[in-house]
Amino acid sequence: MIHLAGRKVLVEWGHLAVATLIAVTCLWYLQDARSASLRIANLILIQPGVIVAIILYLIVLPQCFHVFKEEEPITPKTEEEATKESSMTPAEFLRVASLAAAFGVFVFSLERFGFDLAAWLFMAVGLFICGERRWPVLAFFPPAFALIVVYGYQQLIPYPIETFFL
């Protein structure tokens, strides 16, 4: 919450970051395309596309700011209605972030560990993050699932996949 000219301004920081990321990426892309060539054959869609995207960003930008009168009380409910920031508790957000991080580690370890071992480890960690606490399930389901998936895809796709055990 920031105070500005006798008003309280609730900023949706996450939304602001997402919209700005889109705008910055578009501008970088235009700069990259223009550095490749200034010919029409190169910029025929990119240049007008980026201009449209930036105009749309400028229209979306005010939606990230929610202005209230100084005397108006801001309850958690008001805040939730105005923004998306508080629609998830910190604990819930942490679970989502943990799963996303584990998925990232899984993806980048596929070739390093082998698809079978990486899938086994991710399944065990993923099950735990998602709430599974029974150790027999954590011990047996992940390797069994990894085995089935790796074997299935080995049969389906015509090229080899890196594995540690299989």
Next chain:
Amino acid sequence: MFDFSDISSAYNILTANPSAWLMLLPGLIIGLVFGALPGISITMAMALFLPMTMYMDFLPAIIFLTAIYTGAGFGGSVPAILMRIPGTSSAVATTFDGYPMAQQGRHNEALGVALGASTTGAMLAYIMLFILIAPIAKVVLKMGPLEMFAIAIWGMLLLGSLAGKYVTRGLLAGAFGLLMGTIGMNTAGYIRGTMGVPFLFDGVPVIPAMMGLLAASQLFNLVNSGFLVEEEENRKMNFRTIVRGVRQSWESPLVILRGSAIGAFIGAIPGVGSSISNLLSYSETRRNDADPDSFGKGNPKGVVGAESANSSSEGGAMATMLALGIPGGGATAILLAAFATHNVVGGPQFIEQHTDMVYAIIILNLLQAALLLVVGLGFVFVASSIVRVPLRYLIPSVLVVAAFGAYSVTNSMAGPMTLFVFSIFGWALARYEYPVAAVVVGLLLGGLVETQLLRSYQVSGGELSYITERPGAILIIAIMILSMGITAWTKKKNARKKLDALARQSNFDEQGALH
């Protein structure tokens, strides 16, 4: 319009080839299973079984492949409804109302509706193809790059009306997707936005990006839920409800007819096909409905509109392939390859010289669409048991399968990496109510839009007056402006209606308080 001697000859071909009939069932089952698997596309399923058709006669080989095509077309809607993973790009619009229906515990009904609309749409398209195969061939030949560009832009602009609450966020997401779709080397040979990453030279891998945006991102949000459908009562499977869903789809004959007509027409345009037709039909269904605000929240008509269009696109794509020998996409390219392995060349000459064979193929495709209704009922019943699986098993399992699927599509780590990046991006977009589907469609069409625009520029020499020489393009642009205008007017009218209703309600409350 008909040559009855050719139809009689087609009947003789069908009775003399019992092996062609035997290919219907296995083809449909293979298609259904592969279509329902995330990451295994229709094209991949058909490509995997293409070598097998070399040992078959021409008609059974074509029927086997078209049965896989038909089965996979509907199979893709099963994960679209149950997990918001469109098995194929043509099932994107199915997720808009199918998934909310599943979340409300109406998964049986949604799957039944999708099956009913899908089979009816496919049958209508083949009936239309049967009647119109000759005139279609003449019209499609006249399509140029400007017409294709106009149709693709129309599809993109329609996303504005699909965006729901915030039109500007929908358009921004669509524009961003369109730009992402142009990354890599364009048809003129310029390389942009690759950051020196070799796999981006061919563009962003669309299927992994689509899986990340629409599926993996949604799975992250489900971490805090116990089941896909929370209420135990709603997780029950009910064959009768599935059948009722099928019947329910037939209660909207206009939606099916419109969807089938859009699907058959758009499907006939090479390179555009079902990925646009399902969105176009969904949008038209929503625009023409008395309660457009109910769309995106579990309105079965949304599923009917999307499914009738994507299944009928197959008929349209078959028309182009049979009439012109031009593959509209990967699936029809494989069919043309199957033609070639049997020393048959598709195109106007094939139609002229083997009209009876063309009619035989159309009749068998019509029958396979009817058979899909029976086979699909059993398949849906088995496949939809997925909603009973606790999410703590489903989430990591689907993420693993998606990563493997992404790898299988690209044959490199480019697939899983793209999947991961777009899953995080998709989660962030969905959190702030940006329609991720807009980014997906933009990504799908980016390359096509740029290529067609560039060709139009080259053909016209940069002269704007060229447009006056293309009545087809003028017609499409006029329909596009009219369609967008009507959408804006309907939105304004609905908003005014809501304001009037609110004003009436407050007057009523005030009067009640005075009394």
